[in-house]
Amino acid sequence: MTNKVWVYIDQFKSEATPSAWEALTAAKTLTKDLGGGITALVFGSNVGEIVQQAFEFGADEVVVCDDISLKDFRIEPYGALFAKVVGEAKPEVVLGIAGTRTRDLFAYASVDLSTGVIVDATGLTMKDGSVQVTRPVYAGKLLCNELCPNTRPQLITVRVRAFAHPEAQIGKSGTVTKVDAKLSEEDLTTKVLDYVVEEGQVSLDGAAIIVSGGRGVNGPEGFEPIRQLAKVLGGAVGASRAAVDAGWIPYAHQVGQTGKVVSPDLYIACGISGAVQHQAGMRTSKVIVAINKDKDAPIFNLAKYGVVGDLFEIVPALTEEFKKRLGK
Amino acid sequence: MNIVTCIKQVPDTAAKLQVVDSHVTWGDSPLIVNPWDEYAYEEALLLKEKFGGKATAISMGPETANEALKTCLAVGCDEAYLISDAALKGSDASATAFTLAKAIQKLGEVDLVLLGKQAIDGDTGLTAAMLGRYLGWTVLTQVIKIVEIDPKAKTIKVERFMEEGRQVCSAKIPAVVSVIKGINEPRYPSFMGIRKAAKAAIPKWGIADLGIDPTRVGKTGAFVVWPEIYPMPVKETKVEIIEGASPQEIAAKLADRLIAEKVI
Ligand SMILES: Cc1cc2nc3c(=O)[nH]c(=O)nc-3n(C[C@H](O)[C@H](O)[C@H](O)COP(=O)(O)OP(=O)(O)OC[C@H]3O[C@@H](n4cnc5c(N)ncnc54)[C@H](O)[C@@H]3O)c2cc1C
Numbered sequence: 001m002t003n004k005v006w007v008y009i010d011q012f013k014s015e016a017t018p019s020a021w022e023a024l025t026a027a028k029t030l031t032k033d034l035g036g037g038i039t040a041l042v043f044g045s046n047v048g049e050i051v052q053q054a055f056e057f058g059a060d061e062v063v064v065c066d067d068i069s070l071k072d073f074r075i076e077p078y079g080a081l082f083a084k085v086v087g088e089a090k091p092e093v094v095l096g097i098a099g100t101r102t103r104d105l106f107a108y109a110s111v112d113l114s115t116g117v118i119v120d121a122t123g124l125t126m127k128d129g130s131v132q133v134t135r136p137v138y139a140g141k142l143l144c145n146e147l148c149p150n151t152r153p154q155l156i157t158v159r160v161r162a163f164a165h166p167e168a169q170i171g172k173s174g175t176v177t178k179v180d181a182k183l184s185e186e187d188l189t190t191k192v193l194d195y196v197v198e199e200g201q202v203s204l205d206g207a208a209i210i211v212s213g214g215r216g217v218n219g220p221e222g223f224e225p226i227r228q229l230a231k232v233l234g235g236a237v238g239a240s241r242a243a244v245d246a247g248w249i250p251y252a253h254q255v256g257q258t259g260k261v262v263s264p265d266l267y268i269a270c271g272i273s274g275a276v277q278h279q280a281g282m283r284t285s286k287v288i289v290a291i292n293k294d295k296d297a298p299i300f301n302l303a304k305y306g307v308v309g310d311l312f313e314i315v316p317a318l319t320e321e322f323k324k325r326l327g328k
Numbered sequence: 329m330n331i332v333t334c335i336k337q338v339p340d341t342a343a344k345l346q347v348v349d350s351h352v353t354w355g356d357s358p359l360i361v362n363p364w365d366e367y368a369y370e371e372a373l374l375l376k377e378k379f380g381g382k383a384t385a386i387s388m389g390p391e392t393a394n395e396a397l398k399t400c401l402a403v404g405c406d407e408a409y410l411i412s413d414a415a416l417k418g419s420d421a422s423a424t425a426f427t428l429a430k431a432i433q434k435l436g437e438v439d440l441v442l443l444g445k446q447a448i449d450g451d452t453g454l455t456a457a458m459l460g461r462y463l464g465w466t467v468l469t470q471v472i473k474i475v476e477i478d479p480k481a482k483t484i485k486v487e488r489f490m491e492e493g494r495q496v497c498s499a500k501i502p503a504v505v506s507v508i509k510g511i512n513e514p515r516y517p518s519f520m521g522i523r524k525a526a527k528a529a530i531p532k533w534g535i536a537d538l539g540i541d542p543t544r545v546g547k548t549g550a551f552v553v554w555p556e557i558y559p560m561p562v563k564e565t566k567v568e569i570i571e572g573a574s575p576q577e578i579a580a581k582l583a584d585r586l587i588a589e590k591v592i
């Protein structure tokens with residue numbers, strides 16, 4: 001447990017979240033300067049497989065706590081354990097993937113560790129012995145360089161899809177260090193009762209392709225062509241706030257300042273004008289396509305490709321075209 | 329029930345920002361209540377209407393933040409406190425949470441603290457969990473529904489909006505809860521409310537009132553510093569408008585481009 005660079009592996013129901021491994025790629029950029037290997041931190045119940053994967057994706061050591069009290073993420077047991085293990089080993093930096101759990105965990109434990117947290121890194125460099133984090137602020141209108149200069153560890157989450165998914169080296173292994181849970185079930189007052197998952201929902205988080213609909217889809221049934229295109233492309237369905245507020249699609253699909261911030265390879269905006277608050281959620285997408293009737297819609301200032309036309313003609317034609325091309 | 333809601337004042341979501349020497353300005357765009365915090369004060373008011381008690385709004389910030397607190401009074405909060413001190417300038421999320429914790433302790437018996445999911449200037453979303461830890465209370469973030477509260481048994485049941493769906497959980501109060509869109513529809517202030525709020529005197533607490541050591545907060549106490557802020561580099565993309573005689577022709581051309589881009 002002497003490595004300077006640690007990575008916390010986010011998991012849900014005993015499986016690493018798909019983007020969790022990106023933090024290992026980010027960690028590798030730091031070991032070049034800081035030296036040593038990478039220690040992965042795995043908390044949960046029944047997480048043996050994650051331990052193995054952590055080695056294959058680049059960890060040299062895994063510190064694991066496999067305990068029934070850690071089955072569901074709860075901030076108290078995770079926070080207490082994290083503060084203890086990290087507080088004793090004193091790494092220089094702990095990275096994790098940006099998401100609800102890791103952000104909460106780092107924030108909570110940072111109070112015990114008397115150190116700082118920086119979230120949503122899109123870039124990491126070294127400056128005067130500290131990690132300089134580049135991250136978007138003000139809804140992505142500005143960038144900020146942040147540092148945690150005087151206290152350790154530096155707790156940093158990296159934005160989903162900001163770093164590549166690492167290549168697996170099948171069969172690679174390393175040192176496993178087992179640690180005990182800090183709190184037992186009797187100590188815990190927060191109980192997870194249930195998960196309610198929306199039927200057939202492809203999560204926007206980490207999606208490589210997103211097809212979004214706005215007020216232009218003109219009703220709940222207007223999302224049908226959007227869904228079909230997303231399906232053919234293997235993507236997720238997004239929406240503007242106008243479409244969500246109208247009740248055409250649940251809030252889980254909202255992209256923007258008061259919705260999800262996404263960064264897919266391809267974002268297809270259909271019937272969305274491109275208000276700044278919507279841009280806040282999608283402007284860092286690699287390639288943006290806009291389909292809009294109004295040639296002056298601000299979304300065209302952001303898009304790489306645009307179609308001025310009726311989405312109800314263009315979107316189904318695209319679906320048919322990709323069915324042919326992708327052999328579906 | 330005594331409920332406290334933490335409100336931050338931020339530049340309008342549509343403001344055109346300017347940065348000079350890493351200092352952000354927003355011209356004559358208005359300052360507003362952080363949009364997520366509207367859900368926090370609305371939930372405080374709904375709970376107060378249901379259980380009785382008091383809703384108190386607090387904000388840490390410069391004198392201008394009084395305007396945000398007046399909005400809270402205008403919609404129906406009973407009391408508001410401004411936490412303002414030159415020594416607080418440069419506070420990071422941790423120093424902010426520490427200061428808010430001191431203010432909440434000074435307010436006395438509090439059952440529930442409601443915050444927004446995140447502030448739209450710094451976009452960190454760290455304050456709730458830090459505040460909860462400083463207070464030693466339950467932390468429940470990203471709450472989209474408060475299912476029930478039992479003030480006698482001191483329990484709360486909520487639905488949390490997670491990446492994988494809604495997590496239903498029960499916990500003890502006092503609790504620090506951050507809320508998201510979808511939990512309620514924030515009300516507008518009434519004309520009477522605005523008039524009353526305009527006349528209200530909002531007490532101001534400095535760090536001495538809160539017993540805070542000046543080296544613990546502000547620039548000196550912050551763990552995290554942000555020496556540089558600059559505009560997002562503009563991507564050199566000029567839109568290529570795809571044209572064609574029919575939707576099919578347009579679709580074929582667009583498909584060619586997207587396949588060449590290797591995004592499909
Ligand atoms: C505090 C705050 C937070 C906000 N947060 C968000 C957020 O998180 N996400 C978000 O999206 N918005 C957000 N908004 C709202 C935002 O300002 C816009 O109102 C919203 O994004 C508009 O949605 P829209 O583009 O779907 O609708 P509109 O602006 O009405 O645009 C509809 C577009 O569809 C086009 N159109 C119509 N019919 C067709 C057709 N048949 N074919 C092709 N094109 C067609 C029109 O030309 C038009 O450009 C927020 C606003 C505020 C004040």
Ligand SMILES: Nc1ncnc2c1ncn2[C@@H]1O[C@H](COP(=O)(O)O)[C@@H](O)[C@H]1O
Pocket residue numbers: 334335336362364365368386387388389421424428442443444445446447448450451452453454455456
């Ligand atoms: N200066 C502040 N004064 C009062 N509340 C704040 C302040 N900063 C943050 N908050 C609260 O904490 C939430 C999360 O903010 P942040 O962690 O900065 O993204 C906000 O939505 C507010 O409810």
